[in-house]
Amino acid sequence: MTDRQGPALNRRRLIGAGLGLGAAVLTGAGAGVAHADAGASTSPLHRPPLHRAQAFLAAAMDAYPDHGTIRLTQSYTDQAGLFSTAFTYDNALAILAHLAARTSDGRARAVVLGDALLYAQAHDPAHDDGRLRQAYNVGPYTFYDGSRQPDGFVRADGSANVGTQFGFTGTAVGDMAWAGIALSALARRTGERRFLDGAVRIGEWIERNGRTDEPLGGYKFGVNGANEKLPFISTEHNTDLLCLFGRLARLTGDRVWNERRARARDFVEKTWDADGGFFYTGTNDGVTVNTSPIPEDTQTWTHLALGSRAHARSLDWAARELAVLDHAERRNSTVPAGQSYEGVTFSSASLLANEDAPIADGQPKPNRNGVWFEGTAHLALALRERQARGDEARARRLVASVERAQDLLGDGQTVGGRVLPERSGVVSASSPLDTGFGFGYYPYRHTGATAWYLMAAVRANPLRV
Structure with a gap:
């Protein structure tokens, strides 16, 4: 069934207490460097794009050397105004990107980040049930109201430093699933039992807190910071669970995970629109599927997780219906004169954003043609996975656009x-863009966008079981 309700909550929206809803064949110079050492002696300006992306991830991870060796990676540059926030999702991607690089330094960094997620599981300030929060603080700062946040990732009392200032205190099934995917990848790569145990704890938390017997089935959104269950069910989240539960079935040998994976897949397939060739975002009530807005990631991640020929048209829908080209002549564009970037935007609503009003209080006005580089990398990787006629050429153009953004x-x-290595790290968007889900993306260098670029460049599918 379908109904034109508002959008189901997206993973990236804030779920803090009191807030409710809130916030390979390589291209160009990157060819052939996936197995090289990120610390090569070449000067930063002459390093290939992949090396510079790795340098950004390293710098964002090492930004607070005086605050302990147990650490996570800061998600955005300081200019984004989120201070030392480290989103759980971004750090899961950083682990996967470090592993995809297949360097000794990358593996070591992935292990450190994996152990930090395990630390957060074991040292939550209020819960001992395997959950992770939406985000953590990883270094000191002074908040907008003048209050001081003095700690690193580990607070003075030994607890994990949950991101309370912005209300990043809830736990989303999607964030948890990505953390479990990263830990399962570490378990396979290292053979260390602790990473598998952490992934299993995540899977069990999702089963206890997310499973629903409502008509559409699947797994619900998660809980807010007050530990209140949220009613929404996300196609994206359940897509993530296809990978996590599938991996847990293989790594543990316990067939119960196959049943749970089948439940998540059944929900995902119920959101498929066969006539249009795309997936909807989810449901607010467990009964009716929301038909608007339609996001990019439910088109690309479903292909990366399912590899289904019956649903492969979703990539064509995203490439066609969400295509954007940003340059200085576009309204509200922040792209410098003489530059242009192609890719995709966040959702169908992004293309209809009100360009006369700020995205949120204190934020700039959106550009309907702003390129979402994280999603552009999703699409490039998914096209390379599909391997239909013309897919590789299109993927190369998209990756080249992301690499140009990293350069410029x-x-x-x-x-x-701390100043970043030059031309390192991919901004989340070419210009301010309105997602249509209550938040925006801006031209700030971003761990998540950089990690997805790396995986697209080396053809590493993080959602493959």
């Missing part, structure tokens, strides 16, 4: 007050 956008930004 976000210059002079910092992490933890």
